[in-house]
Amino acid sequence: MRPSRTSLLCKLVACTAVAATAFIGCDKKKEAPAEPAKPQAFKVAFAYVGPVGDGGWTFAHDNARKALEKELGDKIQTTFVEKVPEGADAERVFRDLASQGNTLIFGTTFGYMEPMLKAAADLKNVKFEHATGYKTAENLRTYDSRTYEGAYMAGVLAGGMTKTNTLGVVGSIPIPEVIRNINSFTLGAQSVNPRIKTKVVWVNAWFDPPKETEAAQSLLNQGVDVLMQNTDSSAVLQAAEKAGKYGIGWDSDMHAYGPKAHLASAVANWAPYYIKATKDAMEGKWTTGKAWWGVKEGAIDLVSISDKVPADLKAKVEKVKAGLKDGSHVIWQGPIQDNTGKEVLAKGKVADDEWLGGIKFFVKGVDAKVPGGK
Amino acid sequence: MESWALQAAATLNAGTVLALAGLGLLINERAGIVNLGAEGIMLMAAFAGFATGVHTGSDLMGFLAGGAMGAVLAATLGYLVIWLNANQYATGLALSLFGSGFSAFAGIKYTQEKLGPRPHFEIPGLSKIPFLGTALFKQHPMVYLAIALAVVIAWFLYRSRSGLVLRAIGENPESAHALGYPVRRIRLAAVVTGGALCGLAGAYLSVIYTPLWVEGMVSGKGWIALALTTFATWRPGRILLGAYLFGGVTMLQFHLQGQGVQIPSQFLTMLPYLATIAVLVLISRNPAWIRANMPASLGKAFFPEG
Amino acid sequence: MFKLEARPQPSRLMSCASPLIALAITVLIGVCLFIWLGKDPVKGLEIFFVEPLKNAQAISELAVKAVPLLLIALGLAVCVRANVWNIGAEGQYLLGAVAASWVAMQAGPGTGRWIVVAILLAGVIGGAIWSGIVAFLKDRFNANEILVSLMLVYVGQQLLDFLVYGPWKDPDGYNFPQTITFLSVTKIPRLMVGYRANIGVIIAIVAVAALWVFLFRTYRGFQLQVGGMAPAAARYAGFSSRSALWIGLLISGGMAGLAGALEVAGPMGQLTPYLSVGYGFAAIIVAFVGRLHPVGIVFSSLLMSLFYIGGELAQSRLGLPKAMTSVFQGLLLFTLLGCDTLILNRLRWIGVGKPKHSEEA
Structure with a gap:
């Protein structure tokens, strides 16, 4: 077609027509009886x-x-x-x-x-x-x-269930949150099995099911027999199911996606915080700040623990959970070494939130380097 | 040693999705049609295959549904492009856009669904061979089907009369038309077949590979398959090799990471695309090579008079 | 039965009416979808076509969304008219943003407002380099521009990822893959306080006018289109399809890069891996719906933005899934491509019975 003034004119017509349709829509709406509004929701x-x-x-x-x-x-x-x-x-x-x-x-x-x-x-x-x-x-x-509390509890199970002493994590993006989860998972596993090694593979995405599958497969191929993931789909658990190995559900209860492989799900329950925050705002008590909720506040839990888990291991996890709930169990307490052998947290010292928020190293036993780290 | 055998097995599996889609696009492009809708077709098929799998409990039905979905969408594209002479690239892109949107829209309630226990296959006897057994003979039948398809398509293109006609149409639709071949109908058949294969690839992804359905789950495999057909210079055998190579790059990247080797993964990820450009430049610089490889009418409309 | 038969001449009326018919069909299907989902269709249409225009703030937001689409589509229109198929505008957009970010990150305490000009220029250059690679490979080695430009999109995205995950990562950003937030001196000036629309709007309007003049009022523009459409004839007349290739690609790459620069130094203010929301691909559709005409593209980019924003609003107001946006966008293009047949053909009643497959004879 050759563009011309006519076609320009047509454009204008087009535009008017669109607007007209829209306004007809508008008028009709006014005729409709207004919905009774709920009183000041x-x-x-x-x-x-x-x-x-x-x-x-x-x-x-x-x-x-x-x-x-x-x-x-x-x-x-x-x-x-x-x-x-x-x-x-x-x-x-x-x-x-x-x-x-x-x-x-x-x-x-x-x-x-x-x-x-x-x-x-x-x-x-x-x-x-x-x-x-x-x-x-x-x-x-x-x-x-405090997703790392869930990771730690999952680690306790993983450490007790592994036969190869090699755990694998499919990581999303190497930010402190994810690094902290990988570390806590390893620390949890080491608390029951000191010979634990953790392998890490990064997919550089939160959500990419085929890539998560491939990353999980690659870990399984390298002798990993319990998988965890800090990504958003159930692909990693399903890869473990297919390979006859173990996996952990993340964020929500994923038991149904891999009934045989599933050891437990580390779930984040945002509801308690949403309810509190909403009530704060409704009652005018809202002030700025930073909230970081964990097992204690009911925001983190380990659910649907598999029947395959022996009773004594299950008891250990329950004890940890109870300890996290009443504050008697502290995950990040020295001495903790990073995987180059440097002491990062001195004996008896408890990490504060700011310290936890800036984690950029892997603990001893994690067989990887933090990408972009030194 | 065992870990490398497993790695090889995983590579074959990863390559199968790409190989199926790549072979489908090869048939399209051999007939002169570029299908930029591959990603959308794969998504729709992944959804259709998964949903059918959930309802019927049969993987086979899932594959069939995926293939059928691919064929139907490709037929739409084919009709627009071949008869209505719509622009191939714009139509393909529209299909990709529509496919990703509609599959998300229709598939929303299937994201919480799951398929039954996934089957496990091995070839009796052969799977017991050390190394090779693990690497080659414990795969899903679709992996072997992809290889068989490559052989069949190669035979079809180079040994059968219809294959010759198809290639002739891809080279020069005007002369094929002059010789009395129904160019449009053959092109449509090629597009539909190709779409069905892309659909099969999508269904394999959601039914066997991941196995789950979530919107956007194809995550670019359709676009890599498009690169693959060029990388393979439009030859079925090379598509297969290229698919394993592209699949292998991802697996290698994760394997190296697991071994603690640090390379920016971005460079490995861009490798297939760079390799494709390199191959394209290599074959294009020499008029004889490009004629020997690339279907001459690729992407060009065919407009019979009368 | 109806039969499709070729018109003696392309219909001018249909070439204008076709987008309208397509829009009407899309809206009709949309109404069916709304009803099927149990939503009031009138309300649904109102949200898609009225709500995004209801006040100055909404119009400003529409402009923020439409400007990148418009700029990229304008460039692509030149390209397509020169018969060059650049489907890698997405990559050129990203590279433009990368180059612009590099300049923006050089800003220090003493930097003046001139840096905005440098940022925009860097965007143009970045995009043009990326499309220049396509032109070079086509010109020198005859490599198919469609495939090369498409491949370069993914190379570009990985390059951007590499930079933000690696050397350009904000040292105080807790390892999140993103650059520092650019200093406020680098910010693209806004049109009015309180509104996000920036001088990109003016640049876009100027670009529309300039392109119209270039395409329809200059010899060079005419040459470009002839050189692209009929290489043999053009060569005879002394025009070159090579220069059509270079001009088409450099203009479209530069425009896409400019859009990237405006986005990264405008509403974004930092470079992140999530810069791309598919503008480069959507713009191809915009260019087609706009009939490759500068003025048409203004309308189609606005329409496309309505779909984007409408999809969002439909979710927050009616609880419809967000995927509605791409369903509508895809449908619109499908129906348009279908309706376009009526430009070159017409439907004729041929009575009841089997149609003859005359076209296959």
Whole structure:
């Protein structure tokens, strides 16, 4: 076709037509009887990075959102947007959610840190809650789960069940959170079996099922007989199931995906925090800060422990869990050495949250180097 | 030693997804059609295969559903491109976009589903051979089927009359038309067959390989398969080798990581694409080579008069 | 039965009407989808087509979304008109952002606002280098530009990943794969305080006008299109398809790179692996829906952005899954490509009975 003025004209016609359709839509809407609005429901919104059906991270957050709705019933109204990219789009979503009257907004991935900061700076009357970040503002606080406690408990099981003394972890991205989980998993295993070695493979993604499968397969091929993953799908567990080895569920209860391989699932339950944060905001008690919840607050648990696990090992795990709950068991207590033999935590010293938040080394027994580390 | 045998076995398995899709795209491209919709087709087929597997409990039905889904989508593409003369690249991209969206949309309730216990195969006798048994003879039948398909397609293209016609159409649709061949219908048949194979690859991914369904789970395998057909200079045998090579690169990357060797994984990941560009440049620089390899009408529309 | 038969001349009316028919069909299917999902279709359409335009803030956000699509699609239109198939705009967009980020990271306390110009230039150059590779390999070795440009998308993404996971990683960023947040002096100036739309909007409008003039009012533009469409005839007339190749690819690469620079130094403010949301591929669709015409592309990029934003809003307001966006976008292009047949052909009633397969004879 040859473009010409006529086609330009047609464009205008096109545009008008679109607008017209839209306005017809508008008018019809006005005729419709307005829905009776619920009296002043407190509006809470969530922005998720993945699809709600990912079966892992986002799924766990969405389950918590449902639990929140169930807990507070009519008093609140929740909204979510899934698959919000961690780029320029996120800020728009936060602003739009705020413009919809949501006064408490949760952003459930690290990548929303800058967009949430920007939105929070302009929208002072909205409270923002950012998962796994490290920057806060007057109306932006951060929250996280002590996933490493779940990893540690899973490690206890793995250490007791392995026959090759070699564990494997499929890692996503080498950030402190994931490195801490790998370390805690190893420490847990070493607490019952000092000869444990952990192999690590990075897929550089949170979610890539074929790649997770391949990474898991590669670990199995290298003599690993218990797998854990810090990625979002059940692919790694299914790889263990297929190979007749053991695996651990992560984020949500994955028992059903690998009934034979599944030793237990280290689950993150975000509901207690969401309920507390919402109540804080509703009652005007909300203040900025950093929340980091674990077994003690009911945010982390090890569930669906397999029947294959011998009773004494199971008892050990239960004891650890009880200890984490009442604070008598401390995971990160010296002496702890890194895998080059350097002492990173002196005998008797207990790591504080800031120290834990900046972990950039592997503990003794992890047979790998931190990518990009020294 | 055993670990290398297992590694080889995993490589074969990883390569099978790429080989199936690559062979499908090869048939498309031999007929002159570039199918940029491969990723979308694989996603739709992965979903269809998984859902069927869940409902019927049969992997075979899952594969059939995946293949059928691939064929139907490819037929849509084929009709638009071959009869309605729509642009191949834009149509393919639209298919990819639509496929990823629609599979996510329709598949949402299947992400919590799971298939029954996954079957385990080994070839009696052969699987007992040390090293080779582990490396080669404990695979899912689809792995062998992919190899057989490569042989059949090679035979078809180079030894059968219909294969000759197909290649002739890919080279020069106008003269094939002049000779009285139904160029459009043959092209459509090629596109549908190719789509079915891409579909099979998608179904294998969700039913056997991972085995799960989640939206976006093909994660770019369709695009690698597109690279593969070029890398293999449109030869079935080379597709097979290339698929194992590309699959091997990923496995090698993880193996090295597990051994504690540090190389930025990004460079290994980009290797297949760079290799494809290199092959393309090598065969393109010499007019005789490019004529011997690349279907001359690739990506070009065919418009019969009258 | 209807039979499709060739028109004696391409229909001008249909070439304008076809996008409208396609849009209408897409909307119709959308209505069916809404009903099937148990949602009020009127409300659904309102969210897709009215809500994203309801106030200045919403329009500003629409512009933020549309500008990169528009810029990339404009470049691609030149390319396609020169009969060069660049489907790797995504990679050129990424490389433009990488180059722009490098400049932005050089900024220090004493740097002046001029650096914004340098950032945008770096984006253009980065994108043009990436597409220049395609042009070079095609020109020198005759390597198929479609395949090369597509492969380079993945090479580009890995290169970006390597940089943010490695040398460019923010040393204080807890090992997260991202660069430092750029200093505020590097920020692309915004049009108005409180709105995210930036001077990218003006650049895009200028680009639309410039492209229109180039394509339809300059000899060079005419030459480019002839050189691409009919190489033999062009050679006869002294035009070269080689220069069409280079101009087409460099312009489209540069435009994609510019879009990348505007994005990374504008709403993003730092380089992360998640920079790409598929603008490069979506822009191909935008260019086609816009009939490869600068003004048409303005509308199609806005329409495409409506789908993006509408998908989001439909989720937060109606609880519809986000995948609606790509379903709509894919459908629109499908139907458009189908309707386009009516430009060159017309439907004719040929009575009841078996149609003759005349076209196969």
